[in-house]
Amino acid sequence: MSNFDDLIKKDREAKKHQQFSGSLLDYLDVVKENPKVSILAHQRMYELLIANGVKTIKTEEYPRLKRIYGNDVLKRYIYFENDFFGIDKTIMKIMRYFHSAGMKGEESRQVLYFVGPVGAGKSSILEALKRALEMSPPIYVIKDCPMREEPLHLIPKHLRPKFEQLLGVKIEGDLCPICRYRLKNEYHGEFERFPITTSEFSTRARKGIGMVPPVDPNNQDTSVLIGSVDISKMDLYAEDDPRVLSLNGAFNVGNRGLVEFIEVFKNDVEYLHNMITATQEKSITSPGKGSMIYFDGIILAHSNEAEWNKFKSDHTNEAILDRIVKIEVPYCLELDEEVKIYQKILKNSNFDAHIAPHTIEMASMFAILTRLTPSTKADPLTKLKIYNGEEIVENGSTKKLDIFELRDEANREGMTGISTRFIMKAIDVALSESENNCINPISILDNLIKAVKEMVIAEDDKKRYLGFLQDTIKKEYHKILEKEITRAFIHGYREQAESLFNNYLDHAEAFANSTKIKDKNTGEELEPDIKFLQSIEEQIGVFNASARGFRQDVTAYMFSVLRNGGTIDYQSYEPLKEAIEKKLTAAVKELSRIITKARVRDGEQDSKYNVMEEEMKCNGYCDHCCNVILKYAANNLWKD
Numbered sequence: 001m002s003n004f005d006d007l008i009k010k011d012r013e014a015k016k017h018q019q020f021s022g023s024l025l026d027y028l029d030v031v032k033e034n035p036k037v038s039i040l041a042h043q044r045m046y047e048l049l050i051a052n053g054v055k056t057i058k059t060e061e062y063p064r065l066k067r068i069y070g071n072d073v074l075k076r077y078i079y080f081e082n083d084f085f086g087i088d089k090t091i092m093k094i095m096r097y098f099h100s101a102g103m104k105g106e107e108s109r110q111v112l113y114f115v116g117p118v119g120a121g122k123s124s125i126l127e128a129l130k131r132a133l134e135m136s137p138p139i140y141v142i143k144d145c146p147m148r149e150e151p152l153h154l155i156p157k158h159l160r161p162k163f164e165q166l167l168g169v170k171i172e173g174d175l176c177p178i179c180r181y182r183l184k185n186e187y188h189g190e191f192e193r194f195p196i197t198t199s200e201f202s203t204r205a206r207k208g209i210g211m212v213p214p215v216d217p218n219n220q221d222t223s224v225l226i227g228s229v230d231i232s233k234m235d236l237y238a239e240d241d242p243r244v245l246s247l248n249g250a251f252n253v254g255n256r257g258l259v260e261f262i263e264v265f266k267n268d269v270e271y272l273h274n275m276i277t278a279t280q281e282k283s284i285t286s287p288g289k290g291s292m293i294y295f296d297g298i299i300l301a302h303s304n305e306a307e308w309n310k311f312k313s314d315h316t317n318e319a320i321l322d323r324i325v326k327i328e329v330p331y332c333l334e335l336d337e338e339v340k341i342y343q344k345i346l347k348n349s350n351f352d353a354h355i356a357p358h359t360i361e362m363a364s365m366f367a368i369l370t371r372l373t374p375s376t377k378a379d380p381l382t383k384l385k386i387y388n389g390e391e392i393v394e395n396g397s398t399k400k401l402d403i404f405e406l407r408d409e410a411n412r413e414g415m416t417g418i419s420t421r422f423i424m425k426a427i428d429v430a431l432s433e434s435e436n437n438c439i440n441p442i443s444i445l446d447n448l449i450k451a452v453k454e455m456v457i458a459e460d461d462k463k464r465y466l467g468f469l470q471d472t473i474k475k476e477y478h479k480i481l482e483k484e485i486t487r488a489f490i491h492g493y494r495e496q497a498e499s500l501f502n503n504y505l506d507h508a509e510a511f512a513n514s515t516k517i518k519d520k521n522t523g524e525e526l527e528p529d530i531k532f533l534q535s536i537e538e539q540i541g542v543f544n545a546s547a548r549g550f551r552q553d554v555t556a557y558m559f560s561v562l563r564n565g566g567t568i569d570y571q572s573y574e575p576l577k578e579a580i581e582k583k584l585t586a587a588v589k590e591l592s593r594i595i596t597k598a599r600v601r602d603g604e605q606d607s608k609y610n611v612m613e614e615e616m617k618c619n620g621y622c623d624h625c626c627n628v629i630l631k632y633a634a635n636n637l638w639k640d
Contacts, residue, residue, distance in 0.1 A: 018137055018138050018198060019138070019197075019198055020138075020140060020196065020197060020198045021195070021196075021197050022195070022196055023192060023193050023194065023195060023196060024151055024154050024155075024191060024192050024193070024194050024196055025192045025193075026196065027140055027151045027196040028163075028167065030140065031152070031167050031169060032166070032167055032168075035167060035168050035169045037139075037140055038140075038150060038152055038169050038171075039102075040102075040104075040108070040172065040296050041256050041257060041258070041296050041297050041298050042098055042101035042102045042107075042108050042298055043101075043102035043103075044102075044136070044139075044256075045098050045102070045129065045132065045133070045258070045298055046095070046098040046099055046101070046102040047102070048079075048132040048133070048135075048136050049077060049079050049080075049095065049098065049129075049132055050077065050079075050095075051079070052077075052078040052079045053077075053078045054075055054076070054077055054078070055075070055076040055077075055078065056073060056074075056075055057073070057074040057075070057076060058073055059071060059072055059073070059074060063389075063391075063566060064389035064390075065389065067386075067389045067390075067391065067403065068334070068387070068388075068389045068403065070404065074088055074092070075088075075092055075095070076088060076091075077091060077095060079128070079132065080128065082344070083124065083128060083344070084121060084124070084125070084128075085332060085334075085337040085338070085340040085341050085344075086332030086333065086334045086337030086338060086340075086341070087121065087329065087330070087332060090327060090328070090329055090330070093327050094112070094125070094327060097112055097325055097327070101298075107325055109279055109280050109282065109323070110279060110280075110323050110324060110325045111261075111275060111276075111279050111299045111300075111301050111323060111324045111325065112298065112299065112300050112301070112325050112327065113264070113300075113301045113302065113303075113324045113325065113326050113327065114126070114300070114301070114302040114327055114328075114329050115302065115303060115304070115305055115308045115326060115327075115328055115329070116304075116305070116328055116329035116330055116331075116415065117304070117305065117330070117331060117415055117416060117417070117419065118304065118419050118421070119331075119419030119420045119421040119422070120329045120330060120331050120414075120419070120420075121329055121420075122302045122329045123302070125329065126260055126300055126302065129258065129298075129300070130203055130209055130258065130260075133201040133208060133209060133257055133258065134200075134201050134202060134203065134209075136201060138198035138199055138200045139198065139199060139201075139208075139256060140196055140197075140198055141196070141197060141198065141199045141256075142154065142179055142194065142195075142196060143194075143195040143196060143197045144182075144195075145176065145178065145179050146176065146178060146227075146245075146247035146248065146252055147176045147179075147247060147252055147255045147256075147293065148199050148207065148208065148255060148256055149173070149175065149176060149179060149255070149256075149294075150173060150256065150296070151194075151196045152169070152171045152173075153171075153173050153174055153175045153179070153294070154175065154179075154183065154191040154194050155171060155191065156191065157174075172296070173282075173294040173296060174294045175294075176247065176293050176294070177242035177245060177286060177290045177291065177293065178242045178243070178245060178247065179194075180242070181241075181242040181243065182194075201257055206248075206253045207253070207257075208253070208254065208255070208256055208257030208258075209253070209254060209257050209258055209259075209260075210249075210250030210251065210252075210253035210254030210257075210258070210259040210260070210297075211250060211259070211260045211262065212224060212225065212250045212259065212260065212261045212262065212264075212267075213262050213263075214262060214263040214264075214266035214267055215267055215268075215271065222249075222271065222274060222285070223249060223287065224249060224250060225249045225250050225251050225271075225274045225275075225284070226247075226249040226251055226252065226274065226284050226285050226286070226287055226293075227245065227246050227247040227248050227249040227252050227287050228246050228248075228249075228287045229244050229245060229246065229287050229288040230244055230245070230246040239288055239289060240288065240289045240290065242290065244288065245286065245287055245288065245290060246287070247287075247293075249284075251274070251278055251284045251295055251297070252284075252293075254297045254298075255295055255296060255297050256296055256297060257297055257298070258297055258298040258299070258300055259278075259297055259298070259299050259300070260300045260301070260302075261275065261299070261300070261301035261302070262302070263302070263303050263304075263307065264301035264302065264303050264307075265303050265307040265308060265310070265311040266303070266307060269316070269317060269320070272320055273320075275299060275301075275320075276319065276320055276323050278295045278297070278299060279299050279323060280323055282294060282295055282296065283295055301324075305415060308326075328415065330413070330414030330415050331367070331368075331371045331414045331415070331417055331419070331420070332368070332414075332420075333368055333371060333372070333387045333413065333414050334368075334387060334388050334389070335361070335364055335365060335368055335384060335385075335387075335388040336388055336389075338364035338367055338368055338420075339360050339361055339364045341364075341420055342360050342363065342364065342420075342423065342424060342427060343360065345420075345424055346360075346427070351428075351431045352437070353431050353434050353437045353438055353439060354437060354438040354439075354622045354624075354625065355438075355439055355440075356438065356439065356440035356441065356620070356621055356622070356625035356629065357484075357619060357620040357621065358441050358477065358480060358481075359439055359440055359441050359443075359444050360427070360444075361441075362441045362444060362445060362473055362477055363423050363426065363427060363444050363448065364423070365384065365473050365476070366418065366423070366445075366448055366465075366468055366469055366473055367417070367418045367419075367420070367422075367423045368384050368387070368417075369381070369384060369468045369472065369473070370417035370418040370464075370465055370468065371413065371414055371416065371417030371418070372384060372387070372410070372413060372417075373409070373410030373412070373413045375406055375409060375410070377401065377405060377406060377409075378392075378401055378406065380468070380472065381472055381476060382401070383406060386401055386403050386406065387403065387406075391571070391572065391573075391574055392574055418465070422451065423448075425451070426444065426447045426448045426451050427439075427444065427447075429447050429451075430443050430444050430447045433447075436624040438622055438624045438625050439625075440625045440628055440629060441477055442628070442629075442632055445469055445473065445474065445477075448469055449466065449469050449470065452465045452466055452469065453466070478636065478637055481629065481632075481633055481637065482585075482633070482637050483581065483585065484616070484619070485612065485616070485630070485633055485637075486585040487585070487615075488611075488612040488613075488615040488616050488619070489608065489611075489612055489615075490584065490585075494570075496584055497570045497580050497581065497584055498569060498570050500536070500570070500580050500583065500584065501569065501570035501576070501580055503532065504532075504533065504536055504554075504576065504580070505554070505555070505558060507528040507529050507532060507533050508528075508533060508551040508554055508555055509555050510527075510528040511528040511530070511533065511548075511551050512548075512551050512552045512555045513555075516528075533547070533551065534547065535583065536576075536579045536580060536583050537550060537579060539578070539579040539580075539582035539583050539586070540575055540578055540579045540582065542579075550575075554573055554576055557572075557573050558572065558573065613626055613630075616629075616630075
C-alpha cells in the first residue's frame with residue numbers, strides 16, 4: 001500500500017512544482033531565467049521529440065543497413081524507436097520538417113500532410129505526436145484566455161524591442177479580442193498586473209490539441225474551426241463586443257499545440273482556406289465582426305492517396321497545394337521490420353498462445369510480397385530478400401543485384417498491397433481458433449488463404465495473392481523447414497559450416513594462384529584438393545570448365561570484402577553458402593528423411609529422432625507444434 005501512496009504523493013508534488021500562479025511581472029522573471037519557456041509550437045514539438053535522444057548511424061559500419069540504404073547516414077529518434085518499424089526515412093522527413101519549422105523556416109507556415117495506404121501508420125504517427133504534447137511539461141498561459149495565449153502578447157508593441165533585448169527572446173503575436181477587452185476594462189491597461197498561470201495539453205479536455213473530422217460539404221459550418229458568436233449574449237452586448245465570442249473551435253483549442261484534419265480533402269475547398277490562412281498568415285478569422293486572431297500551432301492533415309490525387313488534379317487548388325509539405329507514409333518493405341510490427345501488436349494484446357518459429361515471418365513475407373512491384377531483374381522472393389538487406393549475388397558471378405536499380409523502376413512501391421491490419425486479423429483468427437493454444441506457419445497460411453478468398457478485390461490481384469501463399473511462400477517454407485530439420489540432426493552445424501568454408505577458401509585460393517597449401521599440423525606443402533572443391537561446387541551445378549571461373553570469383557569477392565573493411569564467414573557469398581549448406585545437409589538428409597517418415601523406428605533411429613526433437617524444442621518449438629511440423633514434413637517434404 002505504501003508504494004502506491006508514495007507514487008501518488010511524488011506525482012502530486014512534481015505537479016505542484018510545475019504549477020505557476022502570478023502576474024506578468026513574475027512571468028517575465030521566469031522568461032529571463034529560461035527563455036525557452038516562450039518558444040513557438042513547432043520548436044516545442046521538435047525539442048520534445050529529440051529529448052529522448054537521437055542515434056546517428058553510419059551505414060558503412062553496418063553491412064545490412066549499407067545494403068539497404070547505401071552510404072546514407074541514418075538518424076533514429078529514440079522517441080519513435082519502439083513503436084515504428086521499417087519507416088526510418090519517413091520519420092527522418094517528419095523530423096526535418098519540425099527542425100526547419102522550429103527554426104522559423106518556410107515550413108513553419110506550411111501544413112504537414114501525411115498520405116499513404118490504409119494501415120500504414122499515418123494515424124499512429126499523429127497519435128505519437130499528440131502523446132508527446134500530453135506528456136510535456138505545462139506551458140505558461142494568460143489566465144482564462146480561451147486561446148491559452150503566450151503571456152508576452154500582453155506587452156505593447158512599442159515596448160517590445162526593449163523587452164526583447166532584456167529577455168533575449170523574439171515576441172511574436174498579438175492578444176485575442178477577449179484578452180484585449182479584459183486588459184482595457186478590467187486592468188485599465190496595466191498589463192503587468194494581468195494574471196498568468198500554467199496549462200497542460202490534453203486531447204480529452206481539448207487543451208492545445210484540436211481535431212477536425214471531415215464535414216458534409218453541403219453543410220459546412222466554420223464554427224467547428226474558429227468558434228462562434230454566443231447568441232444568448234446578443235441581448236446583453238453589441239454584436240462587435242468581444243464578450244459575445246465563443247472561441248471554442250479547433251484552431252482556438254489547438255493554439256500553441258496542434259490541429260489535426262482527418263481525411264482533409266473530403267472537405268470543401270472554401271472550408272480549407274481557413275486552414276491555409278492559419279498556417280500562412282498565422283492568424284484565423286474571428287467569429288462575427290471581430291478582427292483576425294493570431295494563431296501559433298502545428299497543422300497536421302492526412303488522407304488516403306485517392307483523395308490526394310483527386311485534389312491535386314484540380315489546378316484551382318494550386319494555392320493550397322503550395323502550402324503543403326507532403327510526406328508519404330508507405331507500408332514497410334523490410335521483412336525483419338515487418339515481423340517486429342506484429343510482435344509489438346501481439347505483445348500489447350492478451351493472447352498468450354505459443355507461436356511456432358517462422359509463423360510471423362511467413363505472414364510478414366506474404367504482406368511484403370503483395371506490396372512489391374514486379375521486376376524484370378529479380379523474382380518477387382529474391383527482391384524481398386534484397387529489400388531485407390540480405391546478401392544476394394548472382395550465381396557464378398561477383399555481381400550483386402542492385403537494390404537502388406530495383407527501387408528506381410518502382411517509385412510508388414509500398415503504397416499498395418496488403419495492410420498490417422489484414423495480416424493481424426488473420427493472426428488473431430488463428431490464435432482464437434487454436435485448439436492447443438499454439439499456432440504455426442501451416443495454420444497461419446491456411447487462415448490467410450481463406451481471408452484472401454473472401455476479399456473483394458480484382459480477380460487478377462486475388463489470383464496473384466493466392467499464388468504467393470500457395471506456391472512462393474509454401475516453397476520457401478519447405479526449404480526453411482527441410483534445412484531446420486536436417487540441421488537438428490547435426491551437432492554444431494555452424495562450426496562445421498565455417499570449417500568447410502575456410503577449407504574451401506584455402507584450396508580455391510591456392511588453385512586460383514597456382515600455389516600450394518601448407519598443412520597446419522605437419523607443415524607439409526600440398527597441392528589443392530580438387531576433389532574436395534568439386535564435392536562442394538557440384539551441389540549448385542558448377543562443373544568442369546565453369547569451376548575455374550567460380551573459384552576465381554569466390555576468391556576475388558572475398559578479398560574485395562576484406563579490402564573494404566568487412567568480415568567474411570560461410571554466409572558471405574550466397575552461391576558458396578548454398579553449396580556448403582547443401583553439402584553439409586546432404587550427409588544427413590536421407591537419414592532425416594527416413595527417420596521422420598518412419599512409422600516404426602528401431603532403437604538407434606528412435607534415439608536420433610528424440611535428439612532431433614529436443615534440438616527443435618531448443619529452437620523454439622513446443623511439444624504440440626513440434627509434432628505437427630514433423631508430421632507435416634513427413635507428408636510434404638520428402639514425397640517418394
